Amino acid sequence: MSLAYDETVTPIRPNLRVVESRVADTDNGFIMLAMELYEELIGANLTKNQAKVAHAICRKTYGFKKKMDRIADSQLAELCRISRPKANIAKNELIGMNVILSEGGRIGPNKNISEWKIPESSLIGNIVTKKGTESVTKLVTPVVTKKGTHKRNTLKIKENTNTPLIPQGGKTPKFNPLDIPIPEWLNCAAWTEWVQYRGQSKKPIKTEISVTKAFNILKQCLDEGHDPAEVINMSIASGYQGLFKPKYPVRKVGVAQPAKPSNHIPEGFQ
Incomplete structure (x- = not known):
C-alpha cells in the first residue's frame, strides 16, 4: 500500500518567537x-x-x-x-x-x-507573642455548657440561613476619614492633623459625607484665594469643631504707581 502526499495539507510547525530577556544594569540608572x-x-x-x-x-x-x-x-x-x-x-x-x-x-x-511610628508586629513566624493575644476577646472562644453538648438539645438547634453575618463583637467597622482619597490641591499633612485634632477632641469625623462637605468648603476657600492649610490651622487654633470661610478679605499686593512729574520749577532754574 502506497501513501500519497496531499499537497493541500499544511505541515504543523511550532510558532517560534524571539523573547527578549530583561537584565537589570546600573548603566540604566x-x-x-x-x-x-x-x-x-x-x-x-x-x-x-x-x-x-x-x-x-x-x-x-x-x-x-x-x-x-x-x-x-x-x-x-x-x-x-x-x-x-x-x-x-x-x-x-x-x-x-x-x-x-x-x-x-x-x-x-x-x-x-x-x-517613625510603625506598630510592631506581634507575629514572629508561627508564634504569637503575649502582646498579640491581648486583643483576642472571649467571643472567639465561647464557653459550651453541658446543656448545649447534649445530643437531644443539639438536634433542636436550627440554622437560620437568613440571619446576616455580623463582625465579632457585634459592631460595624470603625470609619477612618484618612481612607478617603485626599484631593491633590489639599496639603496632606494639614488634613491629617485636622483628623487627629478632631479625634483628640472626642469629636471624630464619623461619616464619608462629612469628609466630602469639608473638602467642598476648603475648595471654596481655595477658589476665593485663601490657603486651605491656613483655614485648617485657624480652626484648630480657635478650638473650632468645623471649618469656616475666613471673614477677612484676601490680601492683595498693590503695585506701586509711578509719581506724576511736577510742573513747578524751583527758583534759580530756568
Missing part, C-alpha cells in the same frame, strides 16, 4: 540609598501597598538625587501597579506614621528613623 534606611523599610511592619508606595517614593526622589519632590498619586499608582485611590490611602498612612515627610505639596522619605 541606580539609587543611592542608605543601608540602614533600606533595612528598616524591609523589616518595617507595613502593608503590601504601604511598602510599595514607600519604595516608589524613594525611586521618585533619590532616583533623581532629590530629598523631596512633588509626586502625583497617578505616578505612584503606575509605578506600584495599583489603583490611584489605593496609592493615595497608602501615602497618607505613611505620612501619618512619619515614614514619609510632607512639606508644601512635596513628599520624601524621612531619614530620621527614630521618628
